[in-house]
Amino acid sequence: MTDRYGDSTRAVKAVSSLPIPGDPIQPGPVPASAYHLSDDEGSEQNTYGRATNPTWRQLESALAELEGAAAALTFGSGMAAITAALRVMAKPGSVLVVPADGYYQVRRYAAEYLAPQGITVHEADAEQIYQAAGSADVVLAETPTNPALDVVDLRRLAQICRQRGARLLVDNTTATPLGQQPLALGADLVVASATKALSGHSDLLAGYIAGTDPDLMAALERERLLSGAILGSFEAWLVLRSLGSLGLRFDRQCRNALALAGALASHPRVRSVRHPGLPDDPSHPVAAAQMRRFGGLVSFELADARAVHALVQRSDLLVAATSFGGIHTCVDRRARWGDPVAGGFARISAGIEDTDDLVADVLAALGAG
Structure with missing residues (x-):
């Protein structure tokens, strides 16, 4: 081929x-x-x-x-x-x-x-x-x-x-x-x-x-x-x-992750965001040199564990799950598994939802209350 x-x-x-x-x-x-x-x-x-x-x-x-x-x-x-x-x-x-x-x-x-x-x-x-x-x-x-x-x-x-x-x-x-x-x-x-x-x-x-x-x-x-x-x-x-559908699914996941990372990076309730596709991410220069796509994961930090749980509860599209790569967008608070991270540190696995819908949903969930 x-x-x-x-x-x-x-x-x-x-x-x-x-x-x-x-x-x-x-x-x-x-x-x-x-x-x-x-x-x-x-x-x-x-x-x-x-x-x-x-x-x-x-x-x-x-x-x-x-x-x-x-x-x-x-x-x-x-x-x-x-x-x-x-x-x-x-x-x-x-x-x-x-x-x-x-x-x-x-x-x-x-x-x-x-x-x-x-x-x-x-x-x-x-x-x-x-x-x-x-x-x-x-x-x-x-x-x-x-x-x-x-x-x-x-x-x-x-x-x-x-x-x-x-x-x-x-x-x-x-x-x-x-x-x-x-x-x-x-x-x-x-x-x-x-x-x-x-x-x-x-x-x-x-x-x-x-x-x-x-x-x-x-x-x-x-x-x-x-x-x-x-x-x-x-x-x-x-x-x-x-x-057979990997190309379609992964392309949407990558685009959704990058869009979410950009939206989260400018949100006042988000303390930090990591995604290799963000131009100001410390890993971006190496990622841009060796990766064709930057992946469907986004890591970010909110104030504490309660803020992460509230984000999921207020969202219509996010679900709490520890695996990643599926068609549904998932959130996993990593400290619950013993990772050496802050209590409000979480990982989003972007699914294949329409990008505008997903970004709007997450921003609304963050801004609620």
């Missing part, structure tokens, strides 16, 4: 099937097992659903296409994908860097599972990660970070990792492959939660890893087979259902 196509066209074509008379336009899910076996033992591709199946392969081909990768592997969740990658890449005696300002469960996994295996774990935020990478064997970067939305310069970080001989793994969940291409910027692997914007309907859990090194991808596939951290066939089919 060439670069002459736009993102929506690429997404539709990525999940399309070859036209075969009598077959449906979009195949349904396949069973996990059982498969009819051939007399020619050892020749079958499909033997048991934990190893591979046709629906996985179609989804993995689409994900590899969107990430600019040679191959992709699906997993039962984003956490299943990232922990599988860390188990394969970080060995006893090695030094691993994980984001201090990214998804907190990854830090917990590294501290509670990897560190006792003899792996030295360092936590570094988006500013510290370049220095930390200089003494690491494996570096995990999340960019933009969640929930602060700082942006890591992936070209710079990849160069440091190459000079060190370290592997670079990038969590691309918030940006999606339509917003950022980490492999093209020098990463060894991309990992993401497809639970979020890729599936986009808040009705499934899924994750994936994409890369270009055949030996590394084979090791990851073996890890998935043995650990059993697989994606259900029906969930894989649901992600395929969703990818």
Whole structure:
């Protein structure tokens, strides 16, 4: 596929099937097992659903296409994908860097599972990660970070990792492959939660890893087979259902997030706003250099927890939810999960509502009372 196509066209074509008379336009899910076996033992591709199946392969081909990768592997969740990658890449005696300002469960996994295996774990935020990478064997970067939305310069970080001989793994969940291409910027692997914007309907859990090194991808596939951290066939089919509309959905989410960020930035009740697309955001110069879209998340701070709850209660469109990337605009007060942020710090995940309606609703909710 060439670069002459736009993102929506690429997404539709990525999940399309070859036209075969009598077959449906979009195949349904396949069973996990059982498969009819051939007399020619050892020749079958499909033997048991934990190893591979046709629906996985179609989804993995689409994900590899969107990430600019040679191959992709699906997993039962984003956490299943990232922990599988860390188990394969970080060995006893090695030094691993994980984001201090990214998804907190990854830090917990590294501290509670990897560190006792003899792996030295360092936590570094988006500013510290370049220095930390200089003494690491494996570096995990999340960019933009969640929930602060700082942006890591992936070209710079990849160069440091190459000079060190370290592997670079990038969590691309918030940006999606339509917003950022980490492999093209020098990463060894991309990992993401497809639970979020890729599936986009808040009705499934899924994750994936994409890369270009055949030996590394084979090791990851073996890890998935043995650990059993697989994606259900029906969930894989649901992600395929969703990818065709990803370009439309994510484009609207990004435009809504930028519009909300601009409106919030000038509101007297809002203490601070973070969004990489705002020209005066500290992450904007790096984001503008490496991102095609700035994502559907906005972080902001109100006076306290009560102000965040009041915003949701007074709004007709906002709902309180901790996941993100769906079609509905959601608000999550991050201190409730133990994040080291102020009580009034919240993250908005912009949905696909009409932009003018969403901005007017949020401003009215902020101004009420």
